[in-house]
Amino acid sequence: MGQLVTEKDRARGGTTRRIYEALKAQILAGTYGPKDRLPSTRALAAELGVSRTTVTAAYEQLLSEGFLESRQGAPSRVALLHEQQPARPLDEGTPSGAVSLPATPVRLSRFGATLAEGPVWAPPQSDALVADFRYGDLSAADFPAEAWRRAVNAALRRRQPRLAYDDPGGSAHLRTALQAYLWRARGLRCEPQQIVIVNGSQQGLDLAARVLVDPGDRVAVEDPGYVMARRVFAAAGAEVVPIAVDEEGLRTEALAGLDAVRLAYVTPSHQFPLGSVLSARRRQELLSWSGRTGAYVIEDDYDGEYRYDIRPIPPLQTMAHAENVLYLGTISKSLSPMLRLGYLVVPPPLYPAFAAAKQLVDRHSPSLDQEALAEMIASGAYERHIRRSRRSNGRRRTALLAALKAELGDQVTISGADAGLHVVVWFDRLGKAEEGPLIARARAAGIGLYPVSPLYAACEAGHRPDRAGIVMGYASLDVTEIGKGVAALARVLRG
Template sequence: MLVRLDGNGRLNQRLYRGLRAAIREGRFAPGSRLPSTRSLARDLGLSRNVVLTAFAQLVDEGYAEGRGGSGTFVSSTLPDPLLAPSPYGARTKAPEAHPRLSAHADRVLALAPLPAVGRPPRAGLRYDFRYGVPAVAEFPQQIWSRLVARRARRMSINTLRYGRALGFSPLCEAIADYVRRARGVAATAEQVIIVNGSQQALDLVARLLIDRGARVAIEEPAYLSARQVFAAAGASLLPVPVDEHGIDVSQLPHGKDVRLAYVTPSHQFPLGGVLPLGRRLELLRWADEAGGWVVEDDYDSEFWYDGRPVEAIQGLDSTGRVIYIGTLSKVLFPSLRLGYLIAPEPIVPALAALKFLMDRHAPTFEQEVLADFITEGHFERHVRRARARNASRRAAMLDSFRELLGDRVEIVGENAGIHMVVWLRGTPAACMHDLIARAADRGLGIYSVAPHYLEPPATTGLLLGYACLTEREIRDGVRLLAEVIETLGK
């Protein structure tokens, strides 16, 4: 307890003045409980009689009141109304409206739209087609809870100590084994770095590779938060066109000053193209010739519906130019905030050092539970079940649009992932704000694809997720959307 012994004189008087000042300044609010005399005496190194005498004077003068068996409390009304407490830490001078910040912070604040800070989900939506959100209600909570309880019962002293910057070793091993089997990634556990979500992985890559003015090739359109990370680092962004197969590799800029190309080859975000093998090999040749890096964001590769998934670019890399990013938010639950980054051996030490300086390491206990979840087979079992459910929801979404809107819409990106893009033919982009507002008034959450473009499209495009809705909710939601579209221009 931080209480000053105010002024000179006897200890009980100095303590009394310190407590009285704390009450007047509002550090002890009216009606709040004061610390016990025993604990305060122990914290301040005083005898309990000194503290009892100071408390007695506070009570005598009306600053405190004793409540039998409950302790001593600050009086609700102070003896002098003019001495009403001001809020603790009240400012005597208004803060600067535009304080001087770092160049990095200025670049962050210049981003449009500004990254959300604690933005709550919209309330009152019956059907929310928010993209990137898994069906958290279907996550096997009982299994996870059992693993959490088991780990808590068996917790060792090592769990409570600082961990490795690279992450919990058994989890790194489990992830390396999984991506080798599921994605064809060529990696050892020593190449895996556990991060607090893929967003931190992108930030680490930016800190590692980007200086101000560095040229970065990025898909157009692209994942907004990735583009913002690179822009905040000071990169000069070079948009590369995307077609139905993903990034057009032939349009990549050449030159040794291009630091990296950011790609989402398994399910281009947001348009959904799957990069064919020929383009993947061409991309690797580009990286080797340019001396640049390929940042492969494999954000939802677990969910594919037609044919077999194409192996990761990282697994085709023979020159060590690919940095692979994986996330668990789209598969398990977003608040877990654990992802992974797999890097060529020569840059692992630098990434580990950057991770250490950023936050030392990811939480150890959660890593231990996740390692158990993966090694005991629960993760892949959950992925298989989620893939089957998402396939049914995808089918319901496609059938509903075909039935209710037919040729009025064009759907892209539906063959993988947990979202699709729906273009409204003949509806100019200027109608988007009105469409979203009208839909929200009817309890329907829909989202524009435009923020993911550097050059916004001329047509209204909706980025719609379906994993967190039931098939019936999807059908009802699309029916409601069709009704809202009919009202445009009226």
């Protein structure tokens, strides 16, 4: 016990807590066995060089938690605990007072085990870079802070008579506003009772996996495609079937040869990441397949607002025979990924199950944020912001394409530049094995680049081009940063 508290510990304070934790660990490890006497508070205080009051407080905490038992006038003794291990000597080389608890196996559900195998979110390193081309990020300067503040204030002024849980499907105010917005912006007709407000598109995918997919069901996904979609279906126990994409989008003829596919996940308006648009012929083939097999189609319209040459491509759900299509939208690309709001437009028969699933997961999305977004849409501020963002990102896109042409010329091929907030850059003179080294060298030069390879399913890599490729997002950078970043990339390639 003499080394239980060091001089450094005393200088930092919190001595009572450290005495309590050390004694508790020793009791659980069996260093102090059942009915063993602990040193008196006076003796331990003298040994550690602390006040008796400090030690007494630690003992009282252990007594209140049932680790100790005490009688008036008798010394404190260790209580009989179910989790106690037999008394054993400390390992050689282990400092006095340190405890090495036996390792216990980690037991996870199949869901947990599937998730544990995947990558964990890592914080961005943009502040340390000359230019970070990470896709999915937006510029903080584009966020309409004043319009959002007014919308939040307006929502707060509509005070409710009581604070209570809300409709799991979402605020009636927001669903009505979204119904009108989707008709104006995307030509999509629906009823408010078909809309489920979710915490971003990721929760929309999670709810779809819970409601529509059983373990062992087959789910078709684009390849390359959105990794988080693949992971959510795999975690639900589905067999994820990658389907190749080309310049016309998902190769729908591959669906005809698959048996018992329960669901297909697609990004038809701007395929992620390659940027192709699902052709009219393949749209009809996809819907025909869905109607014939009864499979559902999730249409992820993650950045449909950003098209720079023509009007946004109409959603699948606007077409005939789209009864099995679920439309998934988000404000993560139009407003902010930090505001976790998205929406599902589901076929009417599915609404009760989705609303019940949403209630079970988290009751409902934050009411204040929903009301503020509804206020922005109803006032026209949201669409004015989108028009400004489209112009700003159009300038960034133009700057990126011009810089790539000027600095790299015929060394690269660019895909997906007609819409969205990112492009895919293929390096025609570098094999795909050089993708990792290129990214590492760029990082050392202060440039954040992100490979295309992880977006391909590992088991279906035969159609992946044998070239190094990167996904370059530009929505978080200004024009000057884009130019500096591409120039630095050119220097890396020359080196």
